Amino acid sequence: MVGKWSENPTPVIEVRDLVNSFGTHVVHKDLDLDVYQGEIMGVVGGSGTGKSVLLRSIVGLLRPFSGSVRVFGQNLPQLSDRDRSRLEKKFGVLFQRGALYSSLTVLENVAFPLIEQAGLKRADAEEIARLKIALVGLPAKAAYDYPASLSGGMVKRAALARALALDPAILFLDEPTAGLDPIGAASFDQLIMTLRNALGLTIFLVTHDLDTLYTACDRVAVLSEKKVLAVDVLEKIEQVDNPWIQEYFHGPRGRAAYHAGHPLSQE
Numbered sequence: 045m046v047g048k049w050s051e052n053p054t055p056v057i058e059v060r061d062l063v064n065s066f067g068t069h070v071v072h073k074d075l076d077l078d079v080y081q082g083e084i085m086g087v088v089g090g091s092g093t094g095k096s097v098l099l100r101s102i103v104g105l106l107r108p109f110s111g112s113v114r115v116f117g118q119n120l121p122q123l124s125d126r127d128r129s130r131l132e133k134k135f136g137v138l139f140q141r142g143a144l145y146s147s148l149t150v151l152e153n154v155a156f157p158l159i160e161q162a163g164l165k166r167a168d169a170e171e172i173a174r175l176k177i178a179l180v181g182l183p184a185k186a187a188y189d190y191p192a193s194l195s196g197g198m199v200k201r202a203a204l205a206r207a208l209a210l211d212p213a214i215l216f217l218d219e220p221t222a223g224l225d226p227i228g229a230a231s232f233d234q235l236i237m238t239l240r241n242a243l244g245l246t247i248f249l250v251t252h253d254l255d256t257l258y259t260a261c262d263r264v265a266v267l268s269e270k271k272v273l274a275v276d277v278l279e280k281i282e283q284v285d286n287p288w289i290q291e292y293f294h295g296p297r298g299r300a301a302y303h304a305g306h307p308l309s310q311e
């Protein structure tokens with residue numbers, strides 16, 4: 045799938061020579077990656093290759109050991125607190141486990157960033173929160189539910205509504221379909237594509253889900269050997285001569301996902 049982004053690829057995230065380490069454990073070494081305005085970039089790699097660490101470096105939750113992370117042309121680690129927090133308002137982040145406050149209703153969860161970060165009055169924040177709840181396909185009555193009473197798919201949607209609360213320009217999703225059944229995962233993939241198309245979002249999506257890669261992602265970055273081993277459209281990535289890539293995309297699960305995404309294929 046090639047979206048509008050390809051007509052005039054403009055990088056909104058530029059990662060250069062990124063090094064991340066924890067003690068002596070080097071996770072990234074001289075990692076480079078560009079993400080273009082309006083694309084859905086899928087980030088894959090074996091467990092522990094540093095996909096979440098990369099996401100956290102880009103959103104400013106983790107200070108890199110060295111290298112630069114420019115978002116909308118601004119180098120995050122060098123910004124003042126004020127400028128960084130202004131830039132961070134353009135990010136919506138959906139963490140791996142949803143990370144909703146369990147003691148707050150869905151409505152209160154979604155309204156939270158609008159009150160705390162944007163300084164809105166509660167009534168205004170809740171009005172906007174209701175719109176976001178509808179936008180992600182949750183029924184209006186789910187606003188009054190607590191996270192513990194929701195299904196996994198509804199929790200993900202509620203967390204997505206919160207990530208969208210401040211009208212972000214870039215959405216970061218860390219394994220959004222993990223733990224969902226195939227139907228729930230497929231409808232979440234559709235939702236992600238609809239949001240990108242309707243809102244013009246740029247989406248940085250960490251996933252293990254091959255179906256998501258085949259249906260939703262414009263380009264895919266493969267993390268391996270502490271860097272981005274390859275970044276391209278899927279058709280090109282599948283051809284890269286690397287044992288992990290070959291096993292991942294051409295193993296049984298990869299073939300099944302390919303055929304699901306290409307219903308007319310014969311192979």
Ligand SMILES: Nc1ncnc2c1ncn2[C@@H]1O[C@H](COP(=O)(O)OP(=O)(O)OP(=O)(O)O)[C@@H](O)[C@H]1O
Pocket residue numbers: 066071089090091092093094095096097098
């Ligand atoms: N705060 C931390 N302190 C020490 N080590 C960390 C920390 N955060 C991540 N790591 C290590 O960095 C490496 C990369 O972690 P990361 O969570 O980014 O992997 P991942 O590719 O997202 O894995 P998975 O697919 O299993 O979620 C792992 O070895 C992890 O143990």
